[in-house]
Amino acid sequence: MISAAEVEAELNQPGRSKRTHDQNILLLALSLVAFYAAGLISATWISVTVLVAVLLIHEAGHWVGMKYFGYSDLRVFFIPFFGAAVSGNETKVSGERRAVVSLLGPVPGVFIGIGCGFIYLKWRQPVLLQFAITSVLLNGFNLLPIYPLDGGQFMQAVVFSRHPFVETVFKVVAVLILTGLALQLSSIQLGILAFVTLLLTREGYFQGRITRRLRDIMNGRQIPETEHMPVEYIEAILPDLGAGVPEKKVKVKFLANRTRSVWRRIAQPIPSFRSSVVLLAVYVGIFILGIAGSIVFLGVNKALSEKAVITHEITFEGQSVAVEEIYRNQHKISRAHLNDHGLYDGFSTAWTMKGIKLEDGSWHNGYRDGPWHYYNADGMVAYIVTFENGRPVKDQIPQDDGYGLIDVPPDQWPFSVKHSSQNSPQGTKVKFQGN
Numbered sequence: 420m421i422s423a424a425e426v427e428a429e430l431n432q433p434g435r436s437k438r439t440h441d442q443n444i445l446l447l448a449l450s451l452v453a454f455y456a457a458g459l460i461s462a463t464w465i466s467v468t469v470l471v472a473v474l475l476i477h478e479a480g481h482w483v484g485m486k487y488f489g490y491s492d493l494r495v496f497f498i499p500f501f502g503a504a505v506s507g508n509e510t511k512v513s514g515e516r517r518a519v520v521s522l523l524g525p526v527p528g529v530f531i532g533i534g535c536g537f538i539y540l541k542w543r544q545p546v547l548l549q550f551a552i553t554s555v556l557l558n559g560f561n562l563l564p565i566y567p568l569d570g571g572q573f574m575q576a577v578v579f580s581r582h583p584f585v586e587t588v589f590k591v592v593a594v595l596i597l598t599g600l601a602l603q604l605s606s607i608q609l610g611i612l613a614f615v616t617l618l619l620t621r622e623g624y625f626q627g628r629i630t631r632r633l634r635d636i637m638n639g640r641q642i643p644e645t646e647h648m649p650v651e652y653i654e655a656i657l658p659d660l661g662a663g664v665p666e667k668k669v670k671v672k673f674l675a676n677r678t679r680s681v682w683r684r685i686a687q688p689i690p691s692f693r694s695s696v697v698l699l700a701v702y703v704g705i706f707i708l709g710i711a712g713s714i715v716f717l718g719v720n721k722a723l724s725e726k727a728v729i730t731h732e733i734t735f736e737g738q739s740v741a742v743e744e745i746y747r748n749q750h751k752i753s754r755a756h757l758n759d760h761g762l763y764d765g766f767s768t769a770w771t772m773k774g775i776k777l778e779d780g781s782w783h784n785g786y787r788d789g790p791w792h793y794y795n796a797d798g799m800v801a802y803i804v805t806f807e808n809g810r811p812v813k814d815q816i817p818q819d820d821g822y823g824l825i826d827v828p829p830d831q832w833p834f835s836v837k838h839s840s841q842n843s844p845q846g847t848k849v850k851f852q853g854n
């Protein structure tokens with residue numbers, strides 16, 4: 420049987436798992452390499468880099484908050500296939516501060532993501548949109564009030580830590596939601612998260628029970644401002660400390676950790692009504708911003724995403740010819756014939772998303788060949804460029820009366836025509852098999 424004195428001695432062990440600064444940097448570097456390696460199995464290095472940037476900003480937010488509120492032994496590390504985390508020890512951290520720390524992860528990412536999305540709309544750099552979507556979605560997801568996501572940690576600190584029964588119900592619901600999501604999305608990661616949450620819920624339940632027991636014992640007495648639980652209280656709850664754990668697994672270290680958690684529950688003040696209202700308002704605001712940002716940028720992404728479809732049509736001579744049609748957000752924007760090598764060959768047309776014709780002309784073996792007509796917004800020919808094997812050789816504009824054409828001298832060709840030479844043949848974006 421372990422005595423209260425032994426537990427107290429364990430609590431007062433100095434320098435518990437202190438790591439040096441160099442070890443922390445090494446952990447971050449190695450875990451980052453492992454995260455990259457894991458990510459590159461199924462994603463491009465640009466996607467993994469975008470994700471790493473989003474995660475670093477997220478964890479940096481938590482880190483700044485934890486540093487500011489005096490957490491010790493702070494470490495940032497990546498978890499391959501999962502994400503990243505900051506760990507740290509806290510001794511005297513109030514519910515308000517925990518709530519702020521949990522919000523500081525997602526908040527910068529939501530704002531930076533939305534900012535990047537707007538910069539994208541101006542600059543049209545695809546990586547900016549990818550960053551915006553990743554940042555807003557990942558941080559928005561983390562704001563969901565599901566324990567142990569950041570939003571769940573926040574709700575736990577501000578609302579549900581007030582009553583152990585409510586806390587347990589909240590966490591059981593989280594386990595059910597995470598399990599449902601894992602099955603719905605066939606996600607192993609979410610499945611593991613659900614299982615870990617189940618274990619946390621069980622442990623939290625026992626801690627809550629022991630805390631209630633200790634409150635009964637203390638019976639309204641003043642809570643001493645000590646870092647650890649005074650030994651007489653450890654003595655009093657000793658019979659309950661090992662609850663829910665097989666006898667042979669009850670070790671001094673385990674009891675010390677439970678004592679620490681129970682003392683935290685007793686000694687840390689829960690947020691006042693006023694600060695709870697303020698914190699909740701901030702949380703709801705940022706959550707709505709995250710959802711709105713996600714919807715807008717996913718919509719932009721959908722509107723810009725293109726899908727190429729290959730069909731076959733029968734020519735007048737009775738031959739089957741492959742045709743590629745490209746759709747942007749369900750609007751057909753181009754149609755071109757393909758040869759047996761998947762190169763553009765034959766007539767092709769391109770339209771705007773509103774169905775207004777942009778250009779038409781012929782390809783030969785992947786190169787523009789012959790006259791290409793370019794149209795203005797009214798559907799009238801704006802100019803005609805004649806190509807030979809992908810090189811522009813003639814630029815013509817219609818006469819004012821609409822009949823006949825005027826040749827434009829090569830030194831007066833617009834930039835777009837001058838630089839329209841092809842370096843390589845063009846073909847379908849779809850993996851192509853000839854027929």
Ligand SMILES: [Zn+2]
Pocket residue numbers: 477481524525561569
């Ligand atoms: Zn977080």
